[in-house]
Amino acid sequence: MIEVKGLKKKIGQVQALDGLSFKAENGQITGLLGPNGAGKTTALRTLFGLLKADEGLALVNGLDVQRQAMAAKRALGLFPDPFGLYERLTPREYIHYFATLNGLGSKQAHTAVEAVLSRMQMQDIADRPCKGFSQGQRMKTALAQAIVHQPDNIVLDEPSRGLDVMSTRILRQTLNDLKRQGHCVLFSSHVMQEVAALCDQVIVMARGRLIVQGSPEELCQLTGQASLEEAFIQLIGTDEGIAA
Numbered sequence: 523m524i525e526v527k528g529l530k531k532k533i534g535q536v537q538a539l540d541g542l543s544f545k546a547e548n549g550q551i552t553g554l555l556g557p558n559g560a561g562k563t564t565a566l567r568t569l570f571g572l573l574k575a576d577e578g579l580a581l582v583n584g585l586d587v588q589r590q591a592m593a594a595k596r597a598l599g600l601f602p603d604p605f606g607l608y609e610r611l612t613p614r615e616y617i618h619y620f621a622t623l624n625g626l627g628s629k630q631a632h633t634a635v636e637a638v639l640s641r642m643q644m645q646d647i648a649d650r651p652c653k654g655f656s657q658g659q660r661m662k663t664a665l666a667q668a669i670v671h672q673p674d675n676i677v678l679d680e681p682s683r684g685l686d687v688m689s690t691r692i693l694r695q696t697l698n699d700l701k702r703q704g705h706c707v708l709f710s711s712h713v714m715q716e717v718a719a720l721c722d723q724v725i726v727m728a729r730g731r732l733i734v735q736g737s738p739e740e741l742c743q744l745t746g747q748a749s750l751e752e753a754f755i756q757l758i759g760t761d762e763g764i765a766a
Contacts (some may be wrong), residue, residue, distance in 0.1 A: 523675070524546040524552075525579045527579045529565065529568060530542075530577040539564055541730075546723070546733055547723070548705075550707070551707040551709070551713060552707065552721060553723070555724055556710075556726060566710060570587070570677060582598055583675070592625075595624070595720075597673055598677060600668055600679065604685075610651055612649050613649075614649055616652065619667075641666075657689045658689035661693055673705075675707075677712050678708070689693075694720060697720060698699065714750055722737060738750045741753045
């Protein structure tokens with residue numbers, strides 16, 4: 523489970539997070555939705571310990587990401603930019619490196635790498651350098667390194683950005699598989715259809731704070747709208763009116 527409580531973070535003169543609180547449960551896919559500049563990426567980076575909050579707590583399985591950084595990070599899988607792979611490495615080498623980085627010993631890492639290569643159906647590309655990989659092959663490699671150490675929680679920042687239709691389909695299937703296995707999946711996205719189709723819970727945020735959290739159906743009922751997109755626009759409009 524992932525939980526943030528009263529997170530505040532100022533970057534330069536911008537209040538990127540302004541008392542943000544939310545919870546993402548195990549066995550669910552939770553979407554983080556907001557306009558540009560809402561603080562979504564800042565929230566995820568703070569959660570993963572890449573940024574330090576000015577105030578508040580970020581908890582992973584009850585572990586404080588600031589005070590118990592190593593244990594918290596091992597309970598998290600971070601999906602990186604698929605286009606930022608080390609192109610000279612093969613997927614096997616790349617995934618093994620991150621397995622050891624997350625605390626697995628040599629034998630454990632070898633077993634875990636073989637298991638995730640099989641799970642992601644990557645045996646045919648496992649020993650090819652990543653340079654020249656298709657979007658789908660890059661996405662599989664990036665996701666495999668995020669889950670190789672079998673973290674309870676997986677965090678993704680706009681995971682379908684730049685992916686083609688088939689790659690996006692594979693990604694969605696994998697996220698649903700992780701959900702069924704009891705993992706907590708938290709991701710940010712600008713693609714409304716993706717959030718509506720995948721998410722059990724949606725966190726709507728703006729100006730660094732929570733506007734509302736609920737299922738897509740609950741947000742539609744709350745706003746009296748037929749689609750998540752229209753509900754989102756109404757909710758964000760309400761926030762702008764309040765903040766003005």
